[in-house]
Amino acid sequence: MxxxxxxxxxxxxxxxxxxxxxxxxxxxxxxxxxxxxxxxxxxxxxxxxxxxxxxxxxxxxxxxxxxxxxxxxxxxxxxxxxxxxxxxxxxxxxxxxxxxxxxxxxxxxxxxxxxxxxxxxxxxxxxxxxxxxxxxxxxxxxxxxSVSGVAGLSDAYLSTTHLGSWTEYHSREAYLALTDACWETRAFGDFWHHCLVAEGAIDLAAEAIVNPWDVAPMQVLVTEAGGRFSDLSGRETFDGGSALSSNGLLHDAALSTLHRN
CATH class of the missing domain: 3.30.540.10 (Fructose-1,6-Bisphosphatase, subunit A, domain 1)
Incomplete structure (x- = not known):
């Protein structure tokens, strides 16, 4: 390499x-x-x-x-x-x-x-x-x-963005399902919540709409910290129009929760 x-x-x-x-x-x-x-x-x-x-x-x-x-x-x-x-x-x-x-x-x-x-x-x-x-x-x-070791959504600290962006660009129901599934939810927003995932301070960061320049550095930052980064469909890309950062352990569960709604 x-x-x-x-x-x-x-x-x-x-x-x-x-x-x-x-x-x-x-x-x-x-x-x-x-x-x-x-x-x-x-x-x-x-x-x-x-x-x-x-x-x-x-x-x-x-x-x-x-x-x-x-x-x-x-x-x-x-x-x-x-x-x-x-x-x-x-x-x-x-x-x-x-x-x-x-x-x-x-x-x-x-x-x-x-x-x-x-x-x-x-x-x-x-x-x-x-x-x-x-x-x-x-x-x-x-x-x-490095990312956290939290393994269950019920124990997870999630940061996301305001409900209106999910209603317009993804799914209000998916937003509510994910926030309800997690232990704690805040909206640190923008760059900060992805960085906090990489630090292990929080466990998940989800955004319904992003531009490539918003999250290109986040993909390498989160993955090098031991986590996973994808769009909300699960594609491991920074230019999919949405973003999900996780500690890796919670990624599939978060995607599954979003896809059910």
Missing amino acids: PSYSSDLTLAARLADAADAITTARFRALDLTVRSKPDRTPVTDADTAVEDAIRALLAEERPDDAIAGEERGGSAWSSGRTWILDPIDGTKNFLRGVPVWATLIALVEDGTPVVGMVSAPLLGRRWWASSGEGAWLRDATGERRI
Whole structure:
């Protein structure tokens, strides 16, 4: 298996550049906000981060393709492609809620091989690369992380997204069945709940609708931590339009619960 250490080092540099921009623009009084065609917000910080990362990649990896939420690109089925979400959690960012992150993934022939998630206002950064484990740096230091050992849904801690997205994009009944089957349910949302699965802090994270840039780094992060990642149909892919992260032990049971409704 190839080593992706140099790519991971570069991803950390990209995250550093992103953090410098986002922390400077967070709660800025002159922050500009507009709506994209899908009615989701984008700030000047989103575009500035993506442009900065693209410029660094053009210097360091000129032969690699790039796909980003704000500047486009979607060809990641072959070759090497960097997939970028400059600010995941833009609604939080523009409202002054400190739960947001820059997401960076390197996808090789359609499979994520490097993932980097940097949440500077949380003081946390997660990363992983194929065959080299999943890692976290926070206020206590740097450590390798792994998923939980919870084996039954009745003991599981689930994080999911708001009911309206399930009603529109998947199934209200499936949402209720899964939440009812689990011990505890919260809605950490966005990048954070998948990272918490990788840490072993929670056991399941389910989303009825996602974009590829929302979860590309999560696939390699969760699997390198010993868990499983798929869409809600069970396909192990980051571009299926939905997402389920688990500790692995609960994955089939969660899918079965969702499919019955």
